[in-house]
Amino acid sequence: MNGPNPQNKHPMEGFPQVCFIKNTISNPNIIIGDYTYYDDPEDAENFERNVLYHFPFIGDTLVIGKFCALAKGVKFIMNGANHKFTGISTYPFQIFGNGWETVTPSPGELPYKGDTVIGNDVWIGYEALIMPGVSIGNGAIVSSRSVVTADVPAYTIVGGNPARLIKTRFAPEVVVMLEAIAWWNWPVDVITRHLALIVAGDVEALAACQEGH
Incomplete structure (x- = not known):
């Protein structure tokens, strides 16, 4: 045998909380590698609900490599969450229209951190939060409930809020x-x-x- 079928949404018979999520993604701006799974007893197939503020007009992409293990409640904040903060108020008046659209920021005025890229063989723990534009290297481990605000080198373990280096694996x-x-x-x-x-x-x-x- 050559391992589980990567096209099988639920590769563990009788255990639907584990899902190979490549098979459930509909958003073209979310790219998932083979064998990457999401473990959640509350609808493991609906991983996309954990990718927040991911508006198509922003154009950013979430890329997650192969053989990654994503625990329940892992969240990815995308660039659509950003507000303009170079003025006095950060309130997004423009989204409510009715005359307030006159202060709509130009694209260059909104913070944009780029794509979020998770490498291969990455383990992301329970309820970790990944902020926009972060890259996490191959073989890295993100501890439970960490808030990852900066890039994580390959084969390191990070944790905390904001996530800091705990140790290097090799x-x-x-x-x-x-x-x-x-x-x-x-x-x-x-x-x-x-x-x-x-x-x-x-x-x-x-x-x-x-x-x-």
Whole structure:
């Protein structure tokens, strides 16, 4: 066998709270990789409700890589949440019309942080909050109820509000090796064959597998 079918919305029989969410996304500005799952007993298929202020006229994208584990209540704040703050008031008068639309900010006046990009093999804990334009590197871990306001390097663990570095998972030179190995891009039969090494700690052995598959 070569692992679960990535096209199956609920790969764990009798356990619908886990969902491969690539199969449930309708918004073209949300891109999800294979095998990334959302775990939520309250409608795991409706992951899009956790992507907030994601208005199509803004144009920003949420990208989440392969093999990511997203716990219940993970939220992504997108750029549509931003208000103009260079004037005296931050109140969005313009959205109510009736004459107030005369102070509609031009696009360049609203803060814009760009796309939100989550790498591969990222674990995001319960009720973590990811702010607009953040990048989270491959193999990173975000602790429960963290508020991530800045980029998270690959293979680090962050936590808190705002999220701070707790520890690095591997030495810098090992992280370079892991990024080059990129096991998540291997064919699924190769991943299945080398699972024991992928979940172990011998990076050099995994690199040797990459060379020979």
